[in-house]
Amino acid sequence: xxxxxxxxxxxxxxxxxxxxxxxxxxxxxxxxxxxxxxxxxxxxxxxxxxxxxxxxxxxxxxxxxxxxxxxxxxxxxxxxxxxxxxxxxxxxxxxxxxxxxxxxxxxxxxxxxxxxxxxxxxxxxxxxxxxxxxxxxxxxxxxxxxxxxxxxxxxxxxxxxxxxxxxxxxxxxxxxxxxxxxxxxxxxxxxxxxxxxxxxxxxxxxxxxxxxxxxxxxxxxxxxxxxxxxxxxxxxxxxxxxxxxxxxxxxxxxxxxxxxxxxxxxxxxxxxxxxxxxxxxxxxxxxxxxxxxxxxxxxxxxx
Amino acid sequence: xxxxxxxxxxxxxxxxxxxxxxxxxxxxxxxxxxxxxxxxxxxxxxxxxxxxxxxxxxxxxxxxxxxxxxxxxxxxxxxxxxxxxxxxxxxxxxxxxxxxxxxxxxxxxxxxxxxxxxxxxxxxxxxxxxxxxxxxxxxxxxxxxxxxxxxxxxxxxxxxxxxxxxxxxxxxxxxxxxxxxxxxxxxxxxxxxxxxxxxxxxxxxxxxxxxxxxxxxxxxxxxxxxxxxxxxxxxxxxxxxxxxxxxxxxxxxxxxxxxxxxxxxxxxxxxxxxxxxxxxxxxxxxxxxxxxxxxxxxxxxxxxxxxxxxxxxxxxx
Numbered sequence: 001x002x003x004x005x006x007x008x009x010x011x012x013x014x015x016x017x018x019x020x021x022x023x024x025x026x027x028x029x030x031x032x033x034x035x036x037x038x039x040x041x042x043x044x045x046x047x048x049x050x051x052x053x054x055x056x057x058x059x060x061x062x063x064x065x066x067x068x069x070x071x072x073x074x075x076x077x078x079x080x081x082x083x084x085x086x087x088x089x090x091x092x093x094x095x096x097x098x099x100x101x102x103x104x105x106x107x108x109x110x111x112x113x114x115x116x117x118x119x120x121x122x123x124x125x126x127x128x129x130x131x132x133x134x135x136x137x138x139x140x141x142x143x144x145x146x147x148x149x150x151x152x153x154x155x156x157x158x159x160x161x162x163x164x165x166x167x168x169x170x171x172x173x174x175x176x177x178x179x180x181x182x183x184x185x186x187x188x189x190x191x192x193x194x195x196x197x198x199x200x201x202x203x204x205x206x207x208x209x210x211x212x213x214x215x216x217x218x219x220x221x222x223x224x225x226x227x228x229x230x231x232x233x234x235x236x237x238x239x240x241x242x243x244x245x246x247x248x249x250x251x252x253x254x255x256x257x258x259x260x261x262x263x264x265x266x267x268x269x270x271x272x273x274x275x276x277x278x279x280x281x282x283x284x285x286x287x288x289x290x291x292x293x294x295x296x297x298x299x300x301x302x303x
Numbered sequence: 304x305x306x307x308x309x310x311x312x313x314x315x316x317x318x319x320x321x322x323x324x325x326x327x328x329x330x331x332x333x334x335x336x337x338x339x340x341x342x343x344x345x346x347x348x349x350x351x352x353x354x355x356x357x358x359x360x361x362x363x364x365x366x367x368x369x370x371x372x373x374x375x376x377x378x379x380x381x382x383x384x385x386x387x388x389x390x391x392x393x394x395x396x397x398x399x400x401x402x403x404x405x406x407x408x409x410x411x412x413x414x415x416x417x418x419x420x421x422x423x424x425x426x427x428x429x430x431x432x433x434x435x436x437x438x439x440x441x442x443x444x445x446x447x448x449x450x451x452x453x454x455x456x457x458x459x460x461x462x463x464x465x466x467x468x469x470x471x472x473x474x475x476x477x478x479x480x481x482x483x484x485x486x487x488x489x490x491x492x493x494x495x496x497x498x499x500x501x502x503x504x505x506x507x508x509x510x511x512x513x514x515x516x517x518x519x520x521x522x523x524x525x526x527x528x529x530x531x532x533x534x535x536x537x538x539x540x541x542x543x544x545x546x547x548x549x550x551x552x553x554x555x556x557x558x559x560x561x562x563x564x565x566x567x568x569x570x571x572x573x574x575x576x577x578x579x580x581x582x583x584x585x586x587x588x589x590x591x592x593x594x595x596x597x598x599x600x601x602x603x604x605x606x607x608x609x610x611x612x613x614x615x616x617x618x619x620x
Contacts, residue, residue, distance in 0.1 A: 031521075042403070046429060046430040048445070049441050100336070105339065108333035108334050119337075129343065131539070131543075131606035132546070132602065133546025133602055135576045135595075136347065136546070139351065139354075139592070140347045143350045143354060144346070170340065198318065199329070200325050225432070228434025228435075229434070235581040238581075262552075265436075265444075266443075273444070280437045284433060287432050
């Protein structure tokens with residue numbers, strides 16, 4: 001035992017200093033470098049995509065972009081006004097369906113459901129539904145709404161597109177509502193019920209307002225995601241070269257930014273390609289703004 | 304009359320009937336809203352299965368192993384698209400796992416200041432927010448022209464390998480794989496980051512205490528502790544990669560002819576649906592439903608396994 005002790009203390013004190021030449025330290029440095037490199041590679045696409053979208057899209061920005069219709073193939077000028085309006089309409093329809101249903105479902109899961117087979121199945125179903133490929137949602141809505149002409153005999157329509165997008169939004173809204181309501185302290189619930197409030201009043205006046213921030217964040221994020229979705233729209237909302245007009249706007253094919261990008265990117269005309277870049281720019285700006293808005297909502301109330 | 308008021312205060316008041324009605328109908332509404340999820344899920348399965356019945360009866364299992372997609376002769380087999388789906392999603396996963404997990408380690412360990420970590424984390428999240436159609440546009444006009452000389456190099460020098468046996472002429476499998484990497488990287492990074500953050504600090508302190516270096520701690524202690532979450536995230540990303548439609552449709556070339564080559568055009572089930580579903584009729588529609596059903600079943604299975612992994616295998620501390 002003494003031999004061991006002396007052999008340790010007998011070595012020069014430099015033994016305790018960091019030795020960069022040791023194999024373990026060299027490995028350490030290599031791995032650190034590698035992971036730093038990987039992080040750089042991971043953020044590179046974002047930088048490149050944003051640069052190109054700004055570079056190619058923002059240069060095409062003008063008033064007529066927002067006020068004019070896309071030109072016929074081969075002609076110059078024009079804008080994407082109808083697609084901007086169409087994206088707003090279709091996303092609003094989707095929100096009007098998905099937000100009440102999603103918040104309602106979330107309220108059930110968080111406030112009413114007991115640990116049972118039904119609520120477990122709903123939670124499981126929510127997760128599974130969020131993993132269903134978006135193109136299959138499109139196929140589904142095409143089958144039940146477009147080809148069956150169930151809504152006032154219209155086939156491709158803004159409503160069909162909105163329904164398809166709402167199916168995509170639903171799981172996000174339910175999950176964030178559920179999780180947001182669970183964060184509300186139970187004391188508040190008990191207090192409200194204790195002074196004689198009904199369950200309905202407790203939820204609408206106490207717990208929902210308390211959980212507003214996380215729910216709003218989730219809703220904003222799901223709207224941003226829906227606005228950029230294309231696959232469910234290509235055979236539900238289809239596309240249109242005209243303005244959505246009056247009451248017919250909901251029952252006719254409608255242009256959206258995302259479908260416009262898809263259609264115009266594969267056309268062999270420079271003007272159309274430029275419009276696709278401009279549409280990308282508007283879409284990306286909108287989506288990033290929504291993302292930052294949701295962060296800001298969260299930040300505002302955390303103080 | 305002070306005594307009267309006193310008495311009024313202590314009278315047991317029953318809840319009015321309308322209030323009870325509001326209460327119970329609110330509950331009913333909430334339950335029916337929640338049931339919508341289950342209803343939609345079951346309806347999707349039924350609709351897709353129903354649509355595919357004709358093609359299922361006609362081709363059976365042969366549909367999965369033949370690559371003849373011919374609307375003129377009314378003969379359909381989906382092997383090309385299945386091969387494309389499998390190859391693009393698995394290869395993109397192979398590239399995205401080291402990148403995503405490496406990034407997650409880099410932004411959870413203290414290599415760089417917290418501020419820089421948060422900025423990288425934010426950028427990864429914003430990458431996830433970019434619509435796939437915009438990534439597709441970028442892939443068509445920027446990435447693919449940039450890649451083509453590199454891929455031509457592969458073709459010229461390694462063309463004897465079946466995977467590199469066609470001359471890159473434009474859209475193809477390789478750009479599709481790379482764009483999928485961009486799309487699933489944020490998922491893997493975000494979930495790995497969360498599960499790495501959940502590893503208790505005492506494990507790390509114990510490892511450092513017995514003299515482990517930082518990376519031997521990460522590899523031998525922290526990663527094994529977080530592996531269930533990471534594996535769940537990887538499977539989730541696999542599901543997303545298989546179902547991803549727009550960017551892949553725009554860049555993969557949509558060829559119905561089977562080829563082993565990764566440099567030439569190919570197809571995936573999702574891309575095939577996006578391209579042909581709107582204009583198809585007759586047996587082709589049913590065959591597309593059949594393909595959609597296959598895709599649906601595979602992604603469902605992957606998603607369920609990933610949920611199970613996260614739930615069952617997560618270490619409890």
